[in-house]
Amino acid sequence: MRPLVIIPAFNEAPTIVGVITNIRRHVDADIAVIDDGSEDDTARLAREAGAVVLRHPCNLGIGAAVQTGYVYALRAGYDLVVRQDGDGQHDPSHIGRFIELLASDQADIVVGSRFLAREGYQSTLVRRLGIFILGIVSSLVGRSVTDPTSGYWGVNRRALEVLAKSHPDDYPETEALVVAARSGCRVRELPVIMYARTAGQSSIGGTIYAGFYMLKVVLNLLIGRLRPR
Amino acid sequence: MHLLQVLAVTASSTLLVFVVEAVRRSKLNSRYAILWLGAGVVLLGLSIYRPLLDWVARALGVSYPPSLLFLVAFLFLLSIVLHYSLVISSHRDSIRRLGQAVALLERALEEQRRAPGAT
Numbered sequence: 001m002r003p004l005v006i007i008p009a010f011n012e013a014p015t016i017v018g019v020i021t022n023i024r025r026h027v028d029a030d031i032a033v034i035d036d037g038s039e040d041d042t043a044r045l046a047r048e049a050g051a052v053v054l055r056h057p058c059n060l061g062i063g064a065a066v067q068t069g070y071v072y073a074l075r076a077g078y079d080l081v082v083r084q085d086g087d088g089q090h091d092p093s094h095i096g097r098f099i100e101l102l103a104s105d106q107a108d109i110v111v112g113s114r115f116l117a118r119e120g121y122q123s124t125l126v127r128r129l130g131i132f133i134l135g136i137v138s139s140l141v142g143r144s145v146t147d148p149t150s151g152y153w154g155v156n157r158r159a160l161e162v163l164a165k166s167h168p169d170d171y172p173e174t175e176a177l178v179v180a181a182r183s184g185c186r187v188r189e190l191p192v193i194m195y196a197r198t199a200g201q202s203s204i205g206g207t208i209y210a211g212f213y214m215l216k217v218v219l220n221l222l223i224g225r226l227r228p229r
Numbered sequence: 230m231h232l233l234q235v236l237a238v239t240a241s242s243t244l245l246v247f248v249v250e251a252v253r254r255s256k257l258n259s260r261y262a263i264l265w266l267g268a269g270v271v272l273l274g275l276s277i278y279r280p281l282l283d284w285v286a287r288a289l290g291v292s293y294p295p296s297l298l299f300l301v302a303f304l305f306l307l308s309i310v311l312h313y314s315l316v317i318s319s320h321r322d323s324i325r326r327l328g329q330a331v332a333l334l335e336r337a338l339e340e341q342r343r344a345p346g347a348t
Contacts, residue, residue, distance in 0.1 A: 052336065
């Protein structure tokens with residue numbers, strides 16, 4: 001079975017074609033772009049570049065886009081899914097390693113961490129501070145991860161089923177990790193290199209948003225502990 | 230009748246008339262009118278019949294009875310806003326599911342068009 005690479009994208013017209021061709025250069029996989037209600041040509045360009053395009057009628061948020069990708073993967077019968085960002089931040093040369101780890105059943109979820117190997121884009125100060133605090137939170141929650149906000153994920157069928165059913169909303173990565181870990185998925189980190197985005201907007205932008213991000217994630221993690229399993 | 234009482238009666242009856250009229254014209258779903266109607270009826274009752282206001286205020290230990298109106302109005306507004314937060318959250322969830330379903334259906338349709346032999 002071929003793996004599926006999913007790319008959630010919101011207004012990524014300047015980079016999406018490059019991302020798709022770059023992925024093709026490194027892996028033999030099907031590619032699905034989830035266009036989260038873009039106002040630019042993201043969907044058309046992605047389709048012309050040969051990707052399957054799933055188009056949200058309006059902007060539903062990155063969490064919803066990722067989930068749409070997972071649901072599509074399940075319905076189309078894929079067993080291995082790797083998520084890449086649409087802005088070229090993720091270096092697709094690692095995808096092969098993700099697939100290896102998942103295919104040999106060493107983990108249900110593989111998360112690419114830019115902090116395991118200290119190379120490439122290490123993010124802004126505010127975000128690094130956030131990542132540090134979230135690190136503490138995630139160890140409170142029982143998982144120690146070095147890069148809980150990383151969107152570079154690989155998942156197998158087991159994790160797909162969990163995440164397709166319930167996937168967090170706005171800034172989903174940290175919470176998704178906790179949700180999946182609580183339902184018994186084995187999480188592993190893999191060192192990856194990330195690049196600073198060259199165009200477009202991060203889903204985590206600005207200091208106020210960084211504050212909102214941390215508040216929301218911490219709140220969800222803490223209240224999430226109160227939910228029945 | 231004090232001016233304050235006239236004001237309070239006018240305000241609460243205006244609220245009641247407005248809400249009832251909005252429901253009648255189907256501008257306001259009755260599901261979201263209940264709390265407003267409750268607020269209107271309780272505030273009108275308290276402001277029209279002074280002894281009731283005084284009695285409730287004394288029972289609660291409120292020394293200046295008219296301020297009870299503010300407390301009641303505040304509590305109603307608080308519950309209305311909280312109720313709306315719940316409604317907004319559930320709508321957000323529904324919109325998300327609908328949007329995702331549309332995306333997946335569109336894709337399925339596209340696949341069917343590409344393979345005309347399939348049923």
